[in-house]
Amino acid sequence: MQPRRRRASAALGPVRVWQYARAGLAVIAGMALLLGALAVFRVWSAIHTISPRAQPADLITLVHAQNDEPGSLGWKIKHDERINVLLLGYGGPGHDGAYLTDSIMLLSIRPASNEAIMISLPRDLWVKIPALPRNGSMVGKLNSAYAIGADHRNYPNVRSDWKTDTGGGDLAAATVSQVTGQPIDYWVAVDFKAFRDVVNALGGVRVDVPTALDDPRFPAGETTGTMHIHIDAGWQQFDGERALEYARSRETTSDFDRSRRQQLIMLAVRQRVLSLHAIPRLLSLLGALQDNVRTNLRPGDMHQLADLAGQIKDQDIRRVAIDTSNLVRSGSSSNGQYILQPLDPTYGALHRYIAMALPDRSALATRVLIQVQDGSRRYWLPYGIGTPASIMTSLLQAEGWAASLGPASPRLLAKTEIIDGSGGSAAATVAWLQSYFEGAVVVAVPAPTSGPLVTVVLGSDFTQKAFPTLR
Numbered sequence: 001m002q003p004r005r006r007r008a009s010a011a012l013g014p015v016r017v018w019q020y021a022r023a024g025l026a027v028i029a030g031m032a033l034l035l036g037a038l039a040v041f042r043v044w045s046a047i048h049t050i051s052p053r054a055q056p057a058d059l060i061t062l063v064h065a066q067n068d069e070p071g072s073l074g075w076k077i078k079h080d081e082r083i084n085v086l087l088l089g090y091g092g093p094g095h096d097g098a099y100l101t102d103s104i105m106l107l108s109i110r111p112a113s114n115e116a117i118m119i120s121l122p123r124d125l126w127v128k129i130p131a132l133p134r135n136g137s138m139v140g141k142l143n144s145a146y147a148i149g150a151d152h153r154n155y156p157n158v159r160s161d162w163k164t165d166t167g168g169g170d171l172a173a174a175t176v177s178q179v180t181g182q183p184i185d186y187w188v189a190v191d192f193k194a195f196r197d198v199v200n201a202l203g204g205v206r207v208d209v210p211t212a213l214d215d216p217r218f219p220a221g222e223t224t225g226t227m228h229i230h231i232d233a234g235w236q237q238f239d240g241e242r243a244l245e246y247a248r249s250r251e252t253t254s255d256f257d258r259s260r261r262q263q264l265i266m267l268a269v270r271q272r273v274l275s276l277h278a279i280p281r282l283l284s285l286l287g288a289l290q291d292n293v294r295t296n297l298r299p300g301d302m303h304q305l306a307d308l309a310g311q312i313k314d315q316d317i318r319r320v321a322i323d324t325s326n327l328v329r330s331g332s333s334s335n336g337q338y339i340l341q342p343l344d345p346t347y348g349a350l351h352r353y354i355a356m357a358l359p360d361r362s363a364l365a366t367r368v369l370i371q372v373q374d375g376s377r378r379y380w381l382p383y384g385i386g387t388p389a390s391i392m393t394s395l396l397q398a399e400g401w402a403a404s405l406g407p408a409s410p411r412l413l414a415k416t417e418i419i420d421g422s423g424g425s426a427a428a429t430v431a432w433l434q435s436y437f438e439g440a441v442v443v444a445v446p447a448p449t450s451g452p453l454v455t456v457v458l459g460s461d462f463t464q465k466a467f468p469t470l471r
Helices: 002-050 073-078 142-150 167-180 192-201 240-248 255-276 279-283 299-310 348-355 361-365 388-399 427-437 460-466
Strands: 083-090 101-110 115-120 126-132 136-141 186-191 205-209 213-219 226-231 234-238 293-295 317-321 328-332 338-342 369-374 402-405 417-420 440-443 454-458
Touching: 002 293, 073 083, 073 299, 083 142, 083 167, 083 192, 083 299, 101 142, 101 167, 101 255, 115 255, 126 142, 126 167, 126 338, 136 142, 142 167, 167 186, 167 293, 167 348, 186 192, 192 240, 205 240, 205 255, 213 240, 226 240, 234 240, 240 255, 255 317, 317 388, 348 460, 361 427, 369 388, 388 402, 388 454, 388 460, 417 427, 427 454
Parallel strands: 083 186, 115 317, 369 402, 369 454, 417 440
Antiparallel strands: 083 101, 101 115, 126 136, 186 293, 205 234, 213 226, 328 338, 417 454
């Protein structure tokens, strides 16, 4: 009897083995599906926290065709519409004024020509913040706009538009749009912890420090104490903490110097990301970053924007800081706060500059020599910031023009002149200058044999519009 049982068992063995194997495969497949679902859920949870406007279908757009509907990022790229991205940096939980933005930067991109300009805006700029119902506004510093929209407990009476998960960035974008005259398409807000984590995940960044920085009173962590930091001039390797120190320090310099350092750090991070093809590394940080980054970009938009940014060369990214050397002046609020105010209270001069801040690359490439002269006899502006011509020279240089400051004109001009001595070779440059300054083009006969080919002589028409505080 015993051998018979063994034969029956042997005859049934392969079937049972297959049944067991199939059951085992089903269990393994089920576990894989469960783990995969958990992984997708974790990724989705992190993405949705960072980008509250994201939808589950957005995950598909990361690997399939992008959205080309009118007004979308894909549509703007296809039709070469200017793309404006607001970049915000703030302290985050554990810091004084946790949601006050230390860094406010507008990144403006021309897709077809792969050009961009970074415009730093001063945090102390005194502005109207469209925070209240029925189109009401609050008056305060620009850096408070994000805080008002993000802190629903301390600002319960804000407009319903801002009582959302993206309220802080949306309100900051609406405020910056008023200040700059530009629509803000997207915004990204990052706190100090996320900044450190990203830089460290990249293995640090290299920065060419133009001037040594020495600050004996830098805030020590999240305490009320201070520490001494020193950074030498020249190429430096920064980890996340050191990069943050370099970007935040201002006690021994100024907010305006800090704005320029922040631009250097941003360019260094971008360069490191591109050199390492590091987007996958950053995606692995999603879980760590989800409490420290917010944006209105959806996943597909992030992918497209990263691709677009990767096509822009460093030399085609220009930088400018709006500060007391050009279009704003120092002052005090009614309650004694230090504030900055535009020289042109209507913001018209700032709007015009930013609207024209990405000239056609072909015109810039000619490197036509431009000289700017004062012809209004209102040569020195109050507040010690220079002359209209010196201000406009530096702003033109920031846009990429080969501009220099000339002597004051011996002629008193009511209307600005663009004197064209190029014999027609600088037509594109002259056309741009005429559009910007709204001046009369005067052909120089004979053409100059040396020096600038085009001279802009600022008349009182331009001076009084751009700097009406002179009146």
